Amino acid sequence: MITSPAKTNDLAASQTKKTPRLLLVEDDENLLRLLTIRLQGEGYDVTPSNNATQALRMMFNNTFDVVLSDIRMPGLDGLSFFDEIIHRYINLPVVLMTAHGTIKDAVAATQKGVFGFLTKPIDHDELRKVLARATQKNTTSDIGDWCKDIVTRAPEMTKLLLQAHRIAGKNVSVLINGASGTGKELLAKAIHRASDRANKPFVAINCGALPENLLESELFGHTKGAFTGAVQSSTGLFREAHGGTLFLDEIGDMPTSLQVKLLRAIQERTVRPVGSATNIDIDVRIISATHKDLQLEMEEDRFREDLYYRLNVVNLRIPSLKERFEDIPLLTNHLLKQSAERHGVKVTRFSSDALNRLGTSDWPGNVRQLVNVVEQCVALTQTPVIPLSLVEQALSELSQNWPTLTQARDSFEYQYLCRLLQLADGNVTRASDLAGRNRTDMHKLLKKHGLNAADFRGNKD
Missing domain, CATH: 1.10.8.60 (Helicase, Ruva Protein; domain 3)
Structure with a gap:
């Protein structure tokens, strides 16, 4: 999630000063009680559990900074419990304890990625040190400060962030796919922050929020008097982002005629403001995002293939x-x-x-x-x-909220086509004439909505 800029430093400070939350799993009730009291005295917020199955349920409803678990337990043992944890919470440190410790157990545990391994009876000084290291590791995650505003422990998101970090320092275009509301702009900002352009501007625009003429002016700028209302010159977002990153959100909604100009700007590394005859050099990294299937958009001739390959050098998909x-x-x-x-x-x-x-x-x-x-x-x-x-x-x-504009438009389009095919008795040529479209366009629309003209023959009202 995005934290407000004014509170980012305060949040980071509060996270480093907070009481570390520890999940303690031990089937020996007496030892569970004793360790709980001792660790609370050390300043930990301890949640005790006497079995691993219950502990997993607790982890779903709560956030922990470290897990301390016995190995030999009835039901789900400590190593199996750890296997469950690493599939769900990649960066969560786990410390295992056992009264039956052997070199073989210790090697198996550490090879799997267990943070620490202790033998019983527990040496309290050793326990204190390993827990201190574990909580420190968790507050200074290997993923890094560049994505501190992204709250996650999910394996798929962690893999995505590691991949994003690997490509952040490379000056390549990135296309981010993901449904609305998944945080595409947040990921784009994180990539910018991890790149060598971090001290330069990050500029964002929603390509579906403006009509074509205004979007062109916003991107490339305009000269004074270039069009009605242009009372002064504008530099445009490409030039505002010079040296930094330009984030083109909902790139799939950009009009095809403007896609040509965007492609030229990317290829030639220049922009020409509306109303100007002069090209201006730019140095901008492009990160774009969409919730649409651009492969389908290309098939329907709504998105240029050459632009797609320019933007999609690296593709990142944000899970829902x-x-x-x-x-x-x-x-x-x-x-x-x-x-x-x-x-x-x-x-x-x-x-x-x-x-x-x-x-x-x-x-x-x-x-x-x-x-x-x-x-x-x-x-x-x-x-x-x-x-x-x-x-x-x-x-x-x-x-009960209103549908999005795209959902409403698609719903109307589907109902319109159904009624149109009924009126045309399933004849695509006649339906095309009634709609004022050519047959190719009509076939594409029918394919988009999964409609078969033959199904409407003999169904005319």
Whole structure:
């Protein structure tokens, strides 16, 4: 998630000073109780559990900085428990304990990536040191400061960030794919921050938010008097981003005629302001993003193939929130703290059933929708713990929202084509004439909506 710039440093400071949260898993009730008391005395916020299965459920509803677990336990043992953890929470350090420690166990555990391995009876000084190192590692993640605004522990997101970091220093164009609300601009900013252009401007524009003539002027600039209303010259976003990064969001919505000019600017590394006869040199890295399938857009002649290959040198796909369900509790708690602080509300957490409901929602609006739900719950709650009823209310209201313009247009287009084919009795040529389109266009529209003209023969009203 994005933290407001004014609060980024405060957030980072609070994260380094917070009480480390430790999940303790031990089937010996007496030792569990003793270690809990000792570790609380060391300043840890300890959550105890006497079995690994219960501990995994706790991890879904809570965020931990380190896990301390016994190896020999009934049911799911410590090594199997660790296997589950590394598939869900890549950077979470795990320390294992056993009264039956052998060199073979220690080697197997460390080869798998276990942070520490202790034998019983536990040497408290040794335990203190290994936990201190583990919590320090977790607060200074290997991923780095460049993506500190992205809250995640999901394996797929971690792999994506590592890949993004590898290509950040290379001056290549990047195309980010992902559904609306997944955080494409946030990833683009992180790549910029990790690159050698970090001290230069990051400039963003939504290519679907402006009509073609205004979008051209915004990108390339214009001279005074170039068109009605151009009372003064404009440098344009390419020149504003000189030396830095230009982020073209929703590139799939850019008009095809403007795509030609964008391709020329990228190839020639120059721009020509509207109304000018002079080309101006630019040095800009292009990162673009879309929720559309550009392969399909090219097949439908709505996106230029040559531009696609210029933009898609490296392709990164952001998973939907539903695909990174491990992050839902983490994001929810992070957003809750931000919202409560921003609004001055004394709210501490979501109830367990409320958090479970959030974790099982479909989230068609992804992280952006989660932000809205948390904001509404914080605004309406009258208790420190947000109940399930408020979460249900927020989810219900969001599901009744208006469709997006694209969804509404596609829905109308589908209904229009169905009625058109009924009137034409499934005859594509006649349907094309009625719609004022040529047969090629009509066939493309039918393919887009999965319609078969033959299905409408004999169905004329």
